[in-house]
Amino acid sequence: MTLFLPKGTRPPGLHPAAPRVIYKTVRKNLSHESRIGRIDRSETLNEFHAFSEDFHARRPRLDPEYAGPLHNRGFLPDKGVLFDLDSPGRADQYLSDLQARILPLVNGTRQAALRNRLLFWRLHRASVAMAELVGSVQGGRLVLSGEAGLPGPFLTRPALTSDATSPSCHADLSGIDRDGPERIILRLPQWQAGQRLLRVAVIHDPGTGLPVILGATVIALTDTLGSWQVDGAGATLRVAQIDPDTGLCGPYGAMIRGSLSPTPPTEPDPAPPVANWWALRIALTGALARIPLLGVAQFDILETADSGIVLDVTDRLDTASLQRHGPLMGSDAAIRFLKEFGL
Amino acid sequence: MTALPAFLHPDHHAALIESLSDPVSLKHLKRFRMDFSKDPTQISDSQADWLFAQGFLPEKTDLYDFGAYDPALYLSDIQRWLTREINGAYSIVFNNKVLFTQVFRNFCKVAPVNAIWRNGRVISYDGVWEQCVAGALTQPRKFVIKPLGGGGGGNVYFVTVDAKRAVIESNEKGREQFTLPVARLGDIFKTAHVPFMVNEFIYQGAYSQALYPRTVNTVRMLVVRDPETLQPHVVRTVQRMGTASSYPIDNFTLGGLSAEIDVETGVLGPAVAAAGPHKGPKWDFHPNTGEPITGLVVPNWPDVIRKMKSLFLQIPYIAYCGFDLILMDDDVVVLEGNSYSQVRLFQMHRPLLSDPVYVKVLKHYGIYVPETLNGDRDEN
Numbered sequence: 106m107t108l109f110l111p112k113g114t115r116p117p118g119l120h121p122a123a124p125r126v127i128y129k130t131v132r133k134n135l136s137h138e139s140r141i142g143r144i145d146r147s148e149t150l151n152e153f154h155a156f157s158e159d160f161h162a163r164r165p166r167l168d169p170e171y172a173g174p175l176h177n178r179g180f181l182p183d184k185g186v187l188f189d190l191d192s193p194g195r196a197d198q199y200l201s202d203l204q205a206r207i208l209p210l211v212n213g214t215r216q217a218a219l220r221n222r223l224l225f226w227r228l229h230r231a232s233v234a235m236a237e238l239v240g241s242v243q244g245g246r247l248v249l250s251g252e253a254g255l256p257g258p259f260l261t262r263p264a265l266t267s268d269a270t271s272p273s274c275h276a277d278l279s280g281i282d283r284d285g286p287e288r289i290i291l292r293l294p295q296w297q298a299g300q301r302l303l304r305v306a307v308i309h310d311p312g313t314g315l316p317v318i319l320g321a322t323v324i325a326l327t328d329t330l331g332s333w334q335v336d337g338a339g340a341t342l343r344v345a346q347i348d349p350d351t352g353l354c355g356p357y358g359a360m361i362r363g364s365l366s367p368t369p370p371t372e373p374d375p376a377p378p379v380a381n382w383w384a385l386r387i388a389l390t391g392a393l394a395r396i397p398l399l400g401v402a403q404f405d406i407l408e409t410a411d412s413g414i415v416l417d418v419t420d421r422l423d424t425a426s427l428q429r430h431g432p433l434m435g436s437d438a439a440i441r442f443l444k445e446f447g448l
Numbered sequence: 449m450t451a452l453p454a455f456l457h458p459d460h461h462a463a464l465i466e467s468l469s470d471p472v473s474l475k476h477l478k479r480f481r482m483d484f485s486k487d488p489t490q491i492s493d494s495q496a497d498w499l500f501a502q503g504f505l506p507e508k509t510d511l512y513d514f515g516a517y518d519p520a521l522y523l524s525d526i527q528r529w530l531t532r533e534i535n536g537a538y539s540i541v542f543n544n545k546v547l548f549t550q551v552f553r554n555f556c557k558v559a560p561v562n563a564i565w566r567n568g569r570v571i572s573y574d575g576v577w578e579q580c581v582a583g584a585l586t587q588p589r590k591f592v593i594k595p596l597g598g599g600g601g602g603n604v605y606f607v608t609v610d611a612k613r614a615v616i617e618s619n620e621k622g623r624e625q626f627t628l629p630v631a632r633l634g635d636i637f638k639t640a641h642v643p644f645m646v647n648e649f650i651y652q653g654a655y656s657q658a659l660y661p662r663t664v665n666t667v668r669m670l671v672v673r674d675p676e677t678l679q680p681h682v683v684r685t686v687q688r689m690g691t692a693s694s695y696p697i698d699n700f701t702l703g704g705l706s707a708e709i710d711v712e713t714g715v716l717g718p719a720v721a722a723a724g725p726h727k728g729p730k731w732d733f734h735p736n737t738g739e740p741i742t743g744l745v746v747p748n749w750p751d752v753i754r755k756m757k758s759l760f761l762q763i764p765y766i767a768y769c770g771f772d773l774i775l776m777d778d779d780v781v782v783l784e785g786n787s788y789s790q791v792r793l794f795q796m797h798r799p800l801l802s803d804p805v806y807v808k809v810l811k812h813y814g815i816y817v818p819e820t821l822n823g824d825r826d827e828n
Contacts, residue, residue, distance in 0.1 A: 141482070150474035157481045161500050166493055169506075173486025 179203030209420035211400030352382020521799035663690025680760035714749025
C-alpha cells in the first residue's frame with residue numbers, strides 16, 4: 106500500500122466535491138487572528154456572526170481585556186480558562202470554536218449525511234459498527250423498524266445534529282416521549298458499571314488520503330441511566346486524553362461546560378487504558394477509508410469488550426472535551442489538513 | 449430628548465443589521481463585532497446587548513448624548529463602515545493620497561507631492577528631495593511626511609530643512625523631535641513599514657493660525673450627492689484644532705478638538721475632545737491658549753462653501769466625501785478626501801441623521817433600512 110502520494114495528487118478517498126479552500130490562508134501564518142481577518146465568503150462570514158452572537162449572548166460577560174483576544178481569535182468565553190490561553194502563542198495550537206463551526210464545510214456535499222443521524226445510520230450501518238437503529242420518533246409516533254418487544258436500554262437523540270437537545274436513555278420503549286422533534290432510537294448493549302464513552306475526532310490526511318485520528322478522549326459515564334448529558338450547557342464531565350497510537354490514557358480531569366470558573370486539577374493517576382484500542386482503531390479507520398465521506402467527523406463510541414459501538418456521528422467537533430488536556434491542531438497531520446483546506 | 453423626525457424609522461438600526469447578507473456588508477459587520485469585543489469602555493450587560501444589536505461601539509456611550517438625542521438619530525458604527533462602499537470603485541481616489549492629489553489638482557488647490565518613500569527608497573517627483581539631501585537649498589523649506597494610505601493620523605512628520613540639517617517634529621513615540629544632517633534625510637523612514645508621501649507644507653491663514661498656532665488646524669466638511677437632484681449637499685462641517693496633547697497635528701482621535709461650524713453662517717460652536725486630557729467638557733475657549741472658540745466666524749465662509757460645492761460638481765463619480773481643508777487668508781487648499789469619514793467629530797455635537805438629505809443618500813445606498821423588524825415597510 107502506498108503511504109504517501111506524489112505531490113499534487115488528489116487523495117483518492119477524498120470526496121471530489123470537498124472544497125479545497127474555505128478561506129484564504131497564508132501558508133506560513135496559521136494564527137487565528139489572521140485567519141479571521143481573511144474570512145470573506147458568505148457561508149464562513151455567517152458562521153462568524155453566529156459565533157459572535159453566541160459569544161456576546163453568554164453571561165456573565167467577560168471584561169473587554171479578556172473578551173477581545175478570545176472573541177477575535179474565535180474562542181467562546183469559557184475556553185480562556187479551560188485551555189489556559191493567557192500564555193503567548195498557545196491559542197494558535199487549539200482548534201477554536203469558530204473553526205469547529207467552519208470545519209464541517211470541508212465535507213462538501215456530504216454534509217447532509219453527517220447532519221442527519223437517521224440518514225447516516227441508514228447509509229452506513231453496514232460499514233461502521235454502530236448501535237442498532239430500532240426506529241425513530243416522528244410526528245408524535247414511535248416508528249419501529251423491527252420487533253416491538255426488544256429489551257433495552259434505548260438511547261434517543263435528535264435526528265438533526267443541529268438540534269442541541271441532549272440524548273436520553275430509557276429502560277424500555279414505553280418511556281420514550283412521543284412529542285417533540287424527530288429523534289432516532291438506538292438500542293444499547295446491556296449496561297455495565299463504569300462504562301465509558303470514547304470521543305474520537307477523525308480527519309482525512311491530505312498527504313496520505315487516509316483517515317487519521319486527530320484526537321480522542323474518554324468520558325466517564327455515571328453508573329445510572331440518564332448519564333448521557335455530556336454535551337448540554339453546564340454539564341460536568343470527567344475526561345481523559347487517549348494516546349491514539351497506544352490506547353493508553355492520561356489522568357481524568359473534570360470540566361464544566363461553559364464555566365468561567367478555574368478548571369479543576371487533573372487526578373493523580375492515569376485512567377484505565379481503552380480496551381482493545383487497536384481493534385477499535387482499525388475497525389473505525391478501515392471502515393472510513395472505504396467511505397468517500399469525510400474531511401472531518403467526530404464519533405462517540407461506547408467502549409465494549411471488543412471494538413466498541415458507535416453511538417453518534419457529527420461533523421461538529423467538541424472543542425472542549427477533545428482539548429481538555431491539550432490542543433488538537435499541533436500535529437503534522439492537523440497542520441497539513443489546515444493548509445490543504447485553507448482553514 | 450429630541451423627537452424623532454417623521455422621515456426616520458425608530459428601529460432602523462436593528463433592521464439594517466438583520467438585512468445584511470452580501471459578503472461585503474458581512475465583512476464590515478465582522479469588523480464592527482471585532483472592534484466591539486475589544487472596546488475597553490465599561491458598560492452594563494443591558495447596554496452591551498442594546499449597543500451590539502444596534503451597531504454602536506461601547507465607546508459611544510461616552511461620546512454621544514443618547515440622553516438628549518434619540519439613538520435612532522445617530523449614524524451607527526456599522527453604518528459608518530458601510531459608507532465605505534458608497535463611492536464604489538472610485539474610493540481608490542481617496543484611499544491613495546498620491547492619486548487624490550493627481551486627480552484633484554485639476555480642480556482645486558492641493559498640497560503638491562514632492563516624493564514617495566516605498567520599499568526602502570525615495571522616489572522624487574520634482575527634484576526637491578535631491579536638492580535637500582545634497583544640501584543645495586538656498587532657503588529653508590518645510591515638508592509634511594505622512595502615510596500614503598489610511599487615516600487616523602498615524603505617524604506624521606513635520607520637517608524643516610535648510611542647507612545643512614533637518615529638524616523633524618512628529619507624533620511618533622520616542623521620536624517626537626530630532627535632527628538629521630541633510631545627507632541622512634532618509635533616516636526619517638528607518639522605522640517605516642508602509643509607503644510614505646512627502647508633501648509641501650501649506651501655511652494656513654491668520655484665522656486658522658490663531659486657533660492653535662502650533663498645529664495646522666483643518667476643517668472637515670462632509671459633502672454628499674443628493675441621489676435625486678445629483679446636486680452636492682454639505683451635511684456638516686467642523687473646525688479641528690490641535691492641542692498640546694495632539695501636537696504636532698490636530699487629529700481628533702489623538703486628542704485634538706472639534707467645534708461645529710454652522711453650515712449657513714460659518715459660526716463656530718463650542719469645541720469637544722474625544723480623547724486625551726480635554727475630553728468631557730465643552731470648550732468655549734481653547735484649553736491651552738485661552739483663545740475664544742464659540743462665536744468665531746470663519747472668514748469668507750460662503751466662498752468656502754461655494755468652492756467645495758463647485759468642486760463636487762466637477763467630479764460626478766463621487767457621491768460621499770469628508771474633505772480636509774486648510775483655510776488660507778484668501779483661498780482653500782483641499783488637503784485630502786475621506787471616502788468613509790469618521791463621524792465622531794460630527795456626532796459628538798449633534799447626530800447626523802437629523803439631515804433628511806443625508807438620510808436619503810444612506811437609503812439610496814442601502815445603509816438606512818426603513819423597515820420594522822417584522823418587515824413592515826416605512827414608506828418615508
